[in-house]
Amino acid sequence: MTAPKRLTDLKRSAIVQAAISEFRTSGFEITSMDKIAATAGVSKRTVYNHFPSKEELFAEILHQLWASISAQSEITYRSDLPLREQLEKLLRAKLQLLADDNFLDLARVAIAAAIHSPERAQNMVARL
Numbered sequence: 616m617t618a619p620k621r622l623t624d625l626k627r628s629a630i631v632q633a634a635i636s637e638f639r640t641s642g643f644e645i646t647s648m649d650k651i652a653a654t655a656g657v658s659k660r661t662v663y664n665h666f667p668s669k670e671e672l673f674a675e676i677l678h679q680l681w682a683s684i685s686a687q688s689e690i691t692y693r694s695d696l697p698l699r700e701q702l703e704k705l706l707r708a709k710l711q712l713l714a715d716d717n718f719l720d721l722a723r724v725a726i727a728a729a730i731h732s733p734e735r736a737q738n739m740v741a742r743l
Contacts, residue, residue, distance in 0.1 A: 629655040639720040643728040
């Protein structure tokens with residue numbers, strides 16, 4: 616049995632999910648921390664307690680996205696299974712990720728943010 620999540624973890628998760636929704640809807644530049652707080656159902660102060668800036672919040676989302684991509688890459692070769700079967704499994708996993716609407720929307724937001732501010736993009740990539 617797993618321990619219940621702490622309230623602070625639940626709030627952090629709500630903030631991240633609200634930010635994803637707002638960034639997908641409005642883009643990085645237009646989305647405000649006020650709007651993210653309202654969507655998450657928390658105070659603006661709570662948002663800033665977890666994430667000092669909108670850039671930090673966006674970087675956390677990109678980090679989670681990168682972690683999900685990396686986790687799928689951790690498929691190890693097994694000599695007891697046919698190589699073709701293993702490669703097909705890996706390809707299906709990658710295609711499923713690339714077809715995921717959340718992934719695609721976040722990728723679009725990330726690309727738009729990178730085009731608008733190449734310096735920000737470099738900083739965010741450096742954190743990954």
